[in-house]
Amino acid sequence: MEKVYILGGAQTDFERNWFKEGKNVIALLKEVTNSALKNVNLTYEEIKELNKQNKIAICVGNFAAEYYINQGHLGPLLTEVNEAFYGVPSARYEAACASGSVAIDSAISKIRLGDYDLVLVIGFELMKTVNAKVCGDYLGRAAVYEKEAEGIDFPFPKLFGKLADEYVKKYKLDEKRYQKNLAKISCINYSNAKRNPNAQTRRWFMNEKQANFRGNPSNERIGSMLAISDCSQVTDGAAVVVLASENYIKANKIENKPIIKGYGHRVAPYEFDKKMKESKNNDYILPWTREAVCDAYKRTNLTVDDIDLFETHDCFTSSEYMAISAFGITKPGKEYEAIENGTIDFTGSKPINPSGGLIGCGHPVGASGVRMMLDLYKQIANEAGNYQIKNAKNAMMLNIGGSATTNYVFIVGK
């Protein structure tokens, strides 16, 4: 099988509100594509040339542009960015918040088959066109809508609030301690985001006292024990990674680029209650998430000991809590150890979300998987600037869609 290299990429500044700037999706895609091409030293002329040989493709990740910006049929959108994309095979991939990952997965297959030398993966979402409540309802389509979302305010915070409740029950945790742990997760993400020049919350204030001030008007509860500080943001943004074949790398004398070493992809029962029913006697509360991680370890012959940093899907603090044991950093039910002893801190031995994650960096739904892959690339290529983890050799990402229904894991290294 062909090796798959990451040449680089770009993300937009997640602080930006494109609707307020008066700009549309084409502006978003144009800016991120131009920065990504600049980052990998690729010109539109070269793209035309590759396309003549039918060696370049585009995979677009997006969740709900039909709702947010009244735009469907997203695959060909890049033809509006530059005519160099005329004729380039492009399609849209969707798996809710894991849309970016399913686009990456498809790009990897295209390269592994040897059909294409270069694939541009672009994930995006413009979410600030609607208010928070409407936005929550749109996102509800990533759950079993009729049962879990219709007519419910903010369905996802409620589902991940349920996950929190189930966690406390299953592992007989001290609820106060668990909530404190969640607050710390939130703060680590906010604090990491301060080092990331593209993070949405880099100017925002959060500390543990405020994150523990749940129920106050400045930190209202929104789903069971979860409050605003436990949630990721509504974000506008796009991210691009450029993947390449060994062929391309050799022909262009490119050296020392990170590769995607392996992946895991598992789907859990759609409905949250069915997930809980299924995992009743399992050590893991979300066994298919754990399974996706194990698949990635198996496919790469690596273990948790080999991974120097993680980018996880902290759509809520309760999902990052769950990820700690899914990654294998602790046993299930013992996640608090890694939070309390500093293991997952920026300076810890297993840092999670040096970028700030979804809570700190932002969560433009369709872009998040691609943004995570870009951050893995930056860490392994030693290009992460102020949020660089020293000597990072292998990095893992977990991108989930729905209530951990779609689970995608990738390992990047050299």
Added chain:
Amino acid sequence: MEIKEITVIGANGALGVGVSAIFASFGDVKVNMISRSMEKSVIAIEKAGNSVKALKVCGNMKPYTYENLEECLKRSDYVIETIVEDLSEKEKIHEKINKYLRKGAISSSVTSGISINTLANCYSEENKKNFMGIHFFNPPYSLPLCELIPADVTDKTVLREMKEYLTEVLFRKVIVVEDKPAFLANRIGFQFINQAMQYAEQYKQNGGIDYIDTILGKFTGRNMSPLETADFVGLDVHKAIVDNIYENTNDYAHETFKLPNYVLDLIEDGRYGVKSGEGLYRNQDEVYDINTEEYRKKVNYKIDFIDKVIEKFKIGEYEEGLESILSDKSAEAEICSRFLIDYVLYSLSTSKNIAENISDCDIAMAEGFNWIPPIALLEFIGEERFKKIAKKYYNTKFIEEVIVKNLKSNYQYEKFLKAKR
């Protein structure tokens, strides 16, 4: 530098509230908030909590009045005065601060116009070393610019440590500037705004205020057009700032700081802007007509080049949008590009004179005004092209002096250029 407790004097004003909140939140510092009454201080604390969207930090703030000044000062590592911009009032307070200041503690005045060296004279030789001006922008939570203004006698180590503290702990964007009228950001910003006021008078037959504001709208790299901004700032405040610059500086742009008569008339009538319900504008939809001296409905001017720019920016075609400004032959496009040229030149020349680094003007305008950073704009236009256009208005020698070769901005220009009027 370790700061555990501070006192903010004049804590119920807009800046007092904002500054207290920044220290109480990011710094996790105890803040003694002094206002004229307990009631005002209590209200200020809640406002401060809300200003950083974190009411938990209210627990770090305590309400006091001037009767508690002595006890508060004796406990404080840092004292910030943010009272009214009046020299004799400020002097009175700083003399008191000098009297009660704990040994080794630092003190500052928040001012946008009063000389820091003059205020330093309120202090003993020992305390003088720990005194400096500090200029925040309103609201500090969303405008992180912080200008630090050392007096001639300010200790260099204290200044450096304060800069580090503000940057690393409070996440401020700090520039150190000389004790010159209005310092850096306001000098540049108010030059632009006052020149826009002058142009409004000059072009009053064409529509005046809303006409010029349309030409210098959001698409020129700002969240709000300049004359609308003046109404938000308050015309009386605007007057105080430009008068101070006009009287106490004498650079090449001196005459652009002269307040136009119609603005003086508005101020005399108590029409200060948003805070008094009317100023250059009234309600959402009315504007002051300089010609008739009455308010009228705002006009939706048909200016073709602006429509073209917005159409291009909307789809991210920034170069093409810029081209629509710079190569359009209409009188309106000429005014627009003239302002862009003036803005870059005045920013660079002022920065060169009163800041530590020439690139500080970028930090000043991006983080204090949310305007397109001048060096980013220069890079966007392109050095050679910029010089060519500038030659229409300035002599070559001056341009060559100001436009240092290969200036590089740390900012991207795109997000500042709105696809909006």
